[in-house]
Amino acid sequence: MPLTLPSVANVLVKLRQARDKSRAGSVDCSSGEAQTHPPLSGEGATSRHRVPLAHSDLFTCKGAVDVTKLLRASRASLLEKAEYLGANVLVEESWCCTIRVPKDSRQGSYRVRIRYCASASRSSLPDPQKPVALDKVRNVPGLMTILDRVEVIA
Numbered sequence: 603m604p605l606t607l608p609s610v611a612n613v614l615v616k617l618r619q620a621r622d623k624s625r626a627g628s629v630d631c632s633s634g635e636a637q638t639h640p641p642l643s644g645e646g647a648t649s650r651h652r653v654p655l656a657h658s659d660l661f662t663c664k665g666a667v668d669v670t671k672l673l674r675a676s677r678a679s680l681l682e683k684a685e686y687l688g689a690n691v692l693v694e695e696s697w698c699c700t701i702r703v704p705k706d707s708r709q710g711s712y713r714v715r716i717r718y719c720a721s722a723s724r725s726s727l728p729d730p731q732k733p734v735a736l737d738k739v740r741n742v743p744g745l746m747t748i749l750d751r752v753e754v755i756a
Contacts, residue, residue: 629742631669632698633735636719641727642693652693652721655683658754661714666744667701669714673733676718679753681729684722691729692720701742711749712742 642648657680661672681692697718704710718733 627703629701629703629740630699631738631740633696633733633738636694636696637734638693638695639730639734641730642691642725647727648691648693648723648725652723653684653687653689654694654719654721655680655692656717656719657683658715658717660752660754661716661748662750663712663714664747664749666746667712667714667742668746669699669701669716669739669741670733670736671746672714672716672748673697673699673718673736673739675751676716677720677733678731680718680720681731684720687722689722689724691723691725691727693723695720695734697733697735699739701740703742715754 657676659672659676659679663672676697677692677695684690684692695718697716699717700715702713702715704712
């Protein structure tokens with residue numbers, strides 16, 4: 603194949619398309635097994651009656667993804683549901699997160715799905731107000747701007 607301007611341009615276009623396809627993908631992380639914050643895990647710290655709850659959010663972010671902040675928002679929504687049922691703490695908590703990475707991170711937006719599960723209960727102790735297993739969070743570095751948040755009914 604002789605080196606001509608059209609053939610070189612064609613090769614460059616194919617290389618760029620291959621690079622763009624390799625950038626697209628997703629990042630997954632989760633808390634693992636259900637966990638209860640240590641102050642609430644002792645015998646008699648919470649009532650025996652527990653109501654399992656789940657909450658799913660779909661966030662659209664630009665620039666970066668700070669999963670810790672998004673988890674706090676989803677957990678706060680789940681705690682509101684628990685309070686509506688007469689509970690004041692969340693126990694046996696777990697979460698999973700999927701980040702859809704745009705092909706071009708400078709121009710595109712990240713789509714983040716968070717599913718937070720927990721059991722609602724009553725306790726004389728205050729709720730810790732933070733998600734479990736924050737050491738397992740995987741972020742996309744940078745300055746995050748939340749463009750949209752939609753509660754997913756499933």
